[in-house]
Amino acid sequence: MSKLGNIGAKLHRGEVSYDFIGHKKLWFTVSLVLIAISLIGLFARGLALGIEFKGGVEYQANVKVTSSTVDDFTAAVKATNAKDLGDPVVTTIGQDKVRVQTKPLAQDDITKVRAAIAKEAGVSPDQVSNSQIGASWGSQIANKAILALIVFLVLVFAVIWIYFREPKASMAAIIALLHDVLITVGVYALIGFDVTPATVIGVLTILGYSLYDTVVVFDKIRENTRGITGSNRYTYSDATNLAVNQTIVRSINTTLIALMPVGSILVVGTVVLGTGPLKDLSLALFIGIAVGAYSSIFIAPALLATFKEREPGMQALRRRVLAKRAAAGTTAVGKPVAVAAAGGGATVVTDKPTAAGAKAGAPAKQDRPKASSPVSSSRPVKSTSGAGRPQPTRKPRSKRGK
Template identity: 80%
Template sequence: MSKLGNIGAKLHRGEISYDFVGHRKIWFGVSIALVAISLIGLFARGLALGIEFKGGVEYQANVKVTDNTVSDFTAAVKATNAQDLGDPVVATIGTDKVRVQTRPLSQDDIAKVRTAIAQEAGVQPDQVSNSQIGASWGEQIANKALWALGVFLFLVFLVIWAYFREPKASMAALIALVHDVLITIGVYALIGFDVTPATVIGVLTILGYSLYDTVVVFDKVRENTRGITGSNRFTYSDAANLAVNQTVVRSINTTLIALMPVGSILVVGTAVLGTGPLKDLSLALFVGIAVGAYSSVFIAPALLAVFKEREPGMQALRRRVLARRGATLTTASGTPIPAAAGAAAGAGAGGGATVVAESARPQDRPKSTRAGATGTTPAATSRPKSSASSGRPQPSRKPRSKRGK
């Protein structure tokens, strides 16, 4: 078995672990920073909407692409002085084609720009293709995309609620999905890639991928927390953290396998083709898959644990677990509180009391916090002898040859 496979097996058995849920403040801080940067980029720079959304005219012509192709065609189009031309968007497609996009123009101005492009490319005007896209059509596409996103999120909430019978799981999953969408859109705003219908398809696709990974983790959480209120061994957060450790290697493997082909498509679409739906689709998929894997491991389970730990039953369970472990609690001012007093004071999830020491009894702690988590194996103990037989001779049977007839 490989080294990663051994680590995965130990994580699944609880022999080693990392406190993902316990360090949730760090992950929440990282996510808040990423979302803030994305929103700043979105409002400061805005999205570079493609012609499908804002409308306009698109021209394409065959030409041998050089280092000056973009600047030459830009100058040629501007020289037409077409009304409401604005700044044309010129891009190369591979090594033998150029694409020019402008604002909506009149028929006369469309003909003038087409002629200028043909002269610069050294071809006849009828060899330059052009297509018009109205702004109203682009607005309809944008509205349909928003409707699709809203319907998707609503159905996701209902499906997760029905599957786990837990609305808090739906809330945690939706927050993670919104987190993924905001960061992906923010990357588009910061990089300046065009937002096209292919981008919308990519965003909807990564939502499904992120949701799939989150549901796998939540299913393991449900398995670990089944009947948890009837036990005093570990809290809901402990069980959720164990579930993350049991699935983290699988999440890493599936994410890397998914990112490799998408990354190849992104490189080909950007470096070789230069533009087109492949580039727009692959960027959304690459960013979304990476961010979705991050949220499925670090954000969604921690949010679920926070929501569940606020329930009175889970708070009572936490107090019982701390009392059983013999933990020493401290208030916010640092004053020590005995375990029994801490239970009465409400040492719930985030209730103002924190654990600073635990009993050395490994059997009272979850697998993820036992001595095996430090990399050492507890010493084997021999089976004790029965007290009833100690100090008392045991009967011995005579050989068959000496027994009485």
């Protein structure tokens, strides 16, 4: 078995662990900082909405791309002085095509701009393709995208509630999903990539991926906390932390495997193709998968543990567990306790959680100190049974019957 496999096995058995839930304030702080940066970028710079959302006219022409292509076509389009032209957006597609986007124009101005692009590209106007998207149609697309996101979140809340029979699990999952959306949208605002329908598809896709990873962790938490109130060994946070440790290797592996092909698509779409739906889709997927894996490990389980620890039953359980640990001389699961033996020396007693113990809510086996007492070698020692009663001694054969 590989070194990573050995670590994963030890994490699953509870032999080694990291206190993810104990450091939840750190993870919440990191997420709040990322969300604050995303909101600043969103309100300060705004989203670069694609032509599909804000409406306009798009032209495409074949041309040999050079370092001055963008500046040359921008100047040529502005020289037409078309009404309500604004600042045209000129981008290159690969090494042999240029794309020009403008605001909605009148039909005469569309023809005028098309002729200017054809002249700059050295082709006839018939070889310049153009498509017009009305502002009202773009507004409908934006509204439908927002509606799709709201419906998705409502369905997610209902499905998780039904599956886990726990509204707090639904709340934690929804907050984690909103966390992923805000950070992904903030990155788009800071980078300045166009938001297109492909971007919306990518965002909805990464929400599904993040939700899948979160449900796997929550299912392990449910397994570890089944019947937990009948035991005084673990708190809800302890069992949640064990679940995160048991699933973290799987989460890391699936995330890395998913990021490698998406990263390749992002490089091809950005460097080779230059623009288009492939770039928009891959960027949303790459950011969302990475942020979704982070929220599934650090945010969603910590939120669920925080919500559950406020319940009266879990608070009573915590008091019993802490009282038991205080009596045993330890304050945390997995910390060794030195217990003096009756005959001198010490025996180390560990309080490590195991998958079976957390699953059933019953205490695992412990190594108990063995009491030793000096015994004279000249005195015969009578054997005792398991019940602790003396056993009768048998007479020698020569004295029987006397």
